[in-house]
Amino acid sequence: MKPKEISQKIATLSGGNQQKVLIAKWLFSQSIVFILDEPTKGLDLASKVEVYNIINELARIGCAIIFISSEFSELIGMCDRILVLREGKKVYEFPKKEMDYDKILKSAMGIVE
Incomplete structure (x- = not known):
């Protein structure tokens, strides 16, 4: 589900969109190391794929990813x-x-x- 407006509170977004907002915030911090603990837990398949694509892009540009998952x-x-x-x-x-x-x-x- 797309946000209704730019000022919409994060708490009102779906779980997948909340996780994507957090990842976007980290991207703006210009970090080079990311520790992701169960980054796709509770997401639907489409949201998981989007998160995977973001993680793959971070790795492609040289960021270090520590990916913790029970899956x-x-x-x-x-x-x-x-x-x-x-x-x-x-x-x-x-x-x-x-x-x-x-x-x-x-x-x-x-x-x-």
Whole structure:
């Protein structure tokens, strides 16, 4: 849903538009490192794609993105590498070519093959 007017309060926007406004604010800060914790949680598919496009553009221009998500398929699709943390420590690192849903899940659960 498009905002009714430019002065519309952020709280009255849909969840997807609220998240896009926050990302836009960060872009104007000229930051080069972004920590995104569940950036697409609760969004419909179209809004997720828009957020993914923004994240990909940030990466393309050289920004560093720390992308935190509980959706492994999202991580596999968006990340160059995945670090699995358990109890605050890195337990495994998956480069792009080794990303596999089952391996990531087992690593996150502490199941050693």
